[in-house]
Amino acid sequence: MLIKKPADIPYSEVTPKHLYLRRREFIQAAAAGTIGGAIGLSPFAVERLNAQGRAKLPNVRKSPLSTSEPANTFEEATGYNNFYEFGTDKEDPKANAQKFVPKPWTIKVEGLVKSPATIDLDAFIKPHALEERIYRMRCVEGWSMVIPWVGFPLADVIKQLEPQPSAKFVEFTTLYDPNRMPGQRYPVLQWPYIEGLRLDEAMNPLTLLVVGVYGETLPNQNGAPIRLVIPWKYGFKGIKSIVRIRFTDKQPRGSWEVAQAREYGFYANVNPNVDHPRWSQATERRLGEFRRRKTEMFNGYGAQVASLYTGLDLRKNY
Amino acid sequence: MTGFGLFRRTIFAAALVPAAALVYGFFTNDLTANPIDYITDTTGYTAITLLMISLAITPLRRLTGRNDLIRLRRMLGLLAFFYACLHFSTWLVLDWFFDFASMAADVVERPFITMGMLTFLLLIPLAATSTAGMIRRLGKRWQQLHRLVYVAGITAVIHFWWVVKADFREPRFFALALTVLLGFRAWWMLRPRLSSRF
Numbered sequence: 001m002l003i004k005k006p007a008d009i010p011y012s013e014v015t016p017k018h019l020y021l022r023r024r025e026f027i028q029a030a031a032a033g034t035i036g037g038a039i040g041l042s043p044f045a046v047e048r049l050n051a052q053g054r055a056k057l058p059n060v061r062k063s064p065l066s067t068s069e070p071a072n073t074f075e076e077a078t079g080y081n082n083f084y085e086f087g088t089d090k091e092d093p094k095a096n097a098q099k100f101v102p103k104p105w106t107i108k109v110e111g112l113v114k115s116p117a118t119i120d121l122d123a124f125i126k127p128h129a130l131e132e133r134i135y136r137m138r139c140v141e142g143w144s145m146v147i148p149w150v151g152f153p154l155a156d157v158i159k160q161l162e163p164q165p166s167a168k169f170v171e172f173t174t175l176y177d178p179n180r181m182p183g184q185r186y187p188v189l190q191w192p193y194i195e196g197l198r199l200d201e202a203m204n205p206l207t208l209l210v211v212g213v214y215g216e217t218l219p220n221q222n223g224a225p226i227r228l229v230i231p232w233k234y235g236f237k238g239i240k241s242i243v244r245i246r247f248t249d250k251q252p253r254g255s256w257e258v259a260q261a262r263e264y265g266f267y268a269n270v271n272p273n274v275d276h277p278r279w280s281q282a283t284e285r286r287l288g289e290f291r292r293r294k295t296e297m298f299n300g301y302g303a304q305v306a307s308l309y310t311g312l313d314l315r316k317n318y
Numbered sequence: 319m320t321g322f323g324l325f326r327r328t329i330f331a332a333a334l335v336p337a338a339a340l341v342y343g344f345f346t347n348d349l350t351a352n353p354i355d356y357i358t359d360t361t362g363y364t365a366i367t368l369l370m371i372s373l374a375i376t377p378l379r380r381l382t383g384r385n386d387l388i389r390l391r392r393m394l395g396l397l398a399f400f401y402a403c404l405h406f407s408t409w410l411v412l413d414w415f416f417d418f419a420s421m422a423a424d425v426v427e428r429p430f431i432t433m434g435m436l437t438f439l440l441l442i443p444l445a446a447t448s449t450a451g452m453i454r455r456l457g458k459r460w461q462q463l464h465r466l467v468y469v470a471g472i473t474a475v476i477h478f479w480w481v482v483k484a485d486f487r488e489p490r491f492f493a494l495a496l497t498v499l500l501g502f503r504a505w506w507m508l509r510p511r512l513s514s515r516f
Contacts, residue, residue, distance in 0.1 A: 072351075080351035088485040090350055141483070143352055188485045259484050278480065279428055283420075287351045291415060 054216040066134035072145040085181035093221035102225040111247040114162035128152035140234035144284045150212030155203045163247040171196040171252035173244035189255045195239040196252025232301040234268045265318040270299035333397045336364040354412045365401035377502040399445040430480035440470040
């Protein structure tokens with residue numbers, strides 16, 4: 001006998017736990033007529049939430065672009081982060097981002113694009129099928145992980161947004177809100193955090209807009225609600241908590257490049273042959289392993305991306 | 319035990335807390351996702367902190383007139399050296415696992431490692447000559463030799479400064495502390511000469 005699993009309760013039927021716990025406030029606010037559409041039907045707000053406030057993402061397809069290497073643990077990927085907006089120690093983001101509420105959230109699309117707009121996150125994500133991509137992630141500091149991201153290709157979004165022919169680069173900006181991101185109260189980096197890609201890099205099928213990890217919505221410390229992952233580049237290029245996407249004809253200057261142009265370039269492609277001025281990039285430590293392993297050119301994604309850089313001197317364009 | 323003896327033992331015990339916490343963290347699997355980096359950072363941070371505190375003893379003694387503070391100095395210096403040894407061993411064993419070729423390349427090519435290595439080398443003769451017998455045998459030269467700790471303090475701060483990526487608050491604090499601590503000594507050394515001129 002075939003027993004069908006009951007279908008998941010549709011998004012719209014479930015209230016997220018933290019909203020549920022605050023339901024009286026909302027009832028009062030709604031009664032006062034102040035909330036209105038604020039409790040919209042968000043795919044992320046209304047899936048069933050677990051004890052930590054994360055929701056399982058439904059209908060996530062596997063991707064042939066995933067690596068078969070064993071993934072790091074959830075604890076490793078969500079407890080050891082560089083996200084200076086929540087502090088500069090590796091464990092700071094997890095400790096300091098718990099109260100952050102990544103909603104409501106809008107993404108401003110501007111610059112050389114058909115129709116600049118401010119798009120609600122749900123509307124922004126809705127047209128795209130989610131897929132799981134298990135990628136290697138190499139930090140510029142010399143450690144690496146394997147992480148099962150959930151997201152959709154940035155290329156699909158760009159095609160939809162229709163950049164003008166003069167657009168050559170895409171620039172991304174992180175939320176700037178020192179009240180909610182306490183690390184921004186001190187100018188460790190130039191806030192808001194900015195990163196950019198060449199348009200053809202952004203269009204590469206590997207470049208992923210990420211809304212989840214391990215099949216669940218992104219924990220705050222990993223860049224909730226939406227971040228970028230470019231697996232052949234050092235991790236700092238993967239800008240988190242994105243609020244703005246701007247198409248431009250000028251090469252954007254990222255926050256790390258502004259801080260130390262000699263050390264962090266625009267390209268930041270993983271390259272074992274070009275050292276950071278202060279340390280070698282020839283090896284890396286995969287978290288969970290004892291011995292260092294050799295770092296691969298383009299983090300092992302050369303087959304998909306090397307052609308982007310034909311004729312470019314990667315020593316100068318680090 | 320005298321009150322000061324107890325104070326001294328308390329400081330000794332307190333200085334061992336970071337090492338004990340690492341051992342405890344090792345057995346409870348609580349040294350972050352990157353234990354080697356965490357051990358490196360913790361031992362290095364504790365070493366430089368204790369080195370600064372050992373350099374604070376003489377100024378404190380002169381400012382407060384409490385001469386028994388001198389009895390803390392050797393202990394603090396040796397504790398700093400103990401953590402420097404742990405810091406160095408972490409690099410040697412855990413980080414590189416005796417890959418001497420890569421380590422040699424690192425020392426030559428990476429200025430922050432050169433500085434760290436130099437600091438460690440400077441501390442070795444100081445630790446080796448810290449016994450009562452050595453102090454007696456070296457006489458006046460002991461004091462001259464131990465002025466190397468000023469150099470070690472400077473190279474340690476530079477080492478820390480150069481390893482940091484963007485958040486310079488901690489190395490800046492140590493640089494400031496060291497400037498004040500060495501500033502006292504410079505002032506006390508120069509004052510008699512300056513005042514004799516007027």
